[in-house]
Amino acid sequence: MSAHDIKSAQRPDPDAALTAIATYARNFTIASELAYETARYCLMDTLACGFQALKYPACRKLLGPVVPGAVMAGGARVPGTSFELDPVQAAFNIGAMVRWLDFNDTWLAAEWGHPSDNLGGILAVADYLARNAVMQGKAPPSVRDVLTAMIKAHEIQGVLALENSFNRVGLDHVLLVRVASTAVVTAMLGGTLEQVTNAVSNAWIDGGALRTYRHAPNTGSRKSWAAGDATSRAVRLALIALTGEMGYPSALSARTWGFSDVLFKGKPLALPQPFGSYVMENVLFKISFPAEFHAQTAVEAAMALHPKVKDRIADIERIVIETQEPGVRIIDKTGPLANPADRDHCIQYMVAVPLIFGRLTGEDYEDAVARDPRVDALRGKMQVRENATFTSEYYAADKRYIGNAVQVYFKDGSHTERVQVDFPIGHRKRRTEGMPVLVRKFHSSVDAHFAPKQAERIKALFEKPAAVDALPVNEFVAAFVTNS
Secondary structure, three states: OOHHHHHOOOOOOOOHHHHHHHHHHHHOOOOOHHHHHHHHHHHHHHHHHHHHHOOOHHHHOOOOOOOOOOOOOOOEEOOOOOOEEOHHHHHHHHHHHHHOOOOOOEEEOOOEEOHHHHHHHHHHHHHHHHHHHHHOOOOOOEHHHHHHHHHHHHHHHHHHHHHOOOHHHOEOOHHHHHHHHHHHHHHHOOOOHHHHHHHHHHHHHOOOOEHHHHOOOOOOOHHHHHHHHHHHHHHHHHHHHHOOOOOOOOOOOOOOOOHHHHHOOOOOOOOOOOOOOHHHHHOEOOOOOOOOHHHHHHHHHHHHHHHHHOOOHHHEEEEEEEEOHHHHHHHOOOOOOOOHHHHOOOHHHHHHHHHHHOOOOHHHHOHHHHOOHHHHHHHOOEEEEEOHHHHHHHHOOOOOOOOEEEEEEEOOOOEOOOEEEOOOOOOHHHHHHHHHHHHHHHHHHHHHHOOHHHHHHHHHHOOOHHHHHHOEHHHHHHOOOOOO
16 A cells, blocks of 8 residues: 555445444344354343342442433333433443353353353343333334344354454453444444444444453452443444444554554454354353353362362362463462452462362352462462463364363372363353253342242243243343332
């Protein structure tokens, strides 16, 4: 490109990636019943995560309107609460609830993330549209429409993550939540192809949040509301685009000023495969433990070792943890841990607790458990190593394993067996084993949050897939409304 071309004011055609994302979000027909079945489980699981989060004051304090009293009668409702809000703020509320405990689904590739984070924008907009449709005497969107939007948001986020590593340039993965939610929500709101493209261009122009809040020494609770912030921003960008506001066709590729040159070290964005339903079909569920996903199998291995070490904690000399390269890079952490957000991103902490107590729950990241001197004593005896095979199988497209191995050595020279787990219960290869556990997770979350009669009605919603798919979204969300 010549210097004259660089300075040219002639607007180019939209970047190919912008067009591909927008065309898929607006026009693609999902034909995979496996994707819909998985999305239905994903909807259950994502709601369960949100209901569990509502018992934590640190989460609850962020919910509600932007300022006291700024509610919106007839707006979007926040499941598990009494809030009725504008869809932008409702999206933040739902997204923050879903992500708070680090317990919702996961996608692992060159970039990782949690595609169900997009439910914040999707469900808020769907409820808003449904309630408005009813008031106007029109047919409201159904739960099936929500599932379709979820499949598409998963696909956009997941395919973009396959070969584009944003974390390696210091950007947080919630960038992809903003992009995916923006595309899907703009389409849900009736945007034209041009409007969806314009909205997505603005999502990229927003840049990306720094990963600072996920890493020592600054790890903090923003990582629990960052996705809510991203999906709510998406709704805002969608509404802006629907006013006819312009977009930026070379937002990604513009020399000097585009996303690739400014934030991606000059690399063009890769789209290694067409958008379809691959991501939802292969998504990973966090079913057993609220823990950063790279440690899920390490926790499972530690749980298996608990009966053999629980009475010998003081006799332990060292503990060897083998993990994948991303596990070493993200969650291998020594020294003092300042808060729950610090602890649920420390593989040593996530192994120590199940070795000692035989469990790992959200409460185990709180100060009451962290103050037990045995926890930090065990952390100090741990050696975390990369296992090259685990790394290779992590990136292999036909495997997507998340392997970890744990072995405990005692002062008298004896040791436990080496327990290796290649993929967790939420992996596609363990769907048959995992889905009943996921349903129990949903049921227990509902039972713990709602009054008994309401809880029974909620659990019954998902017993007949065809019936819940056909349910108008406004009636579906109404089932989760509480008085507080």
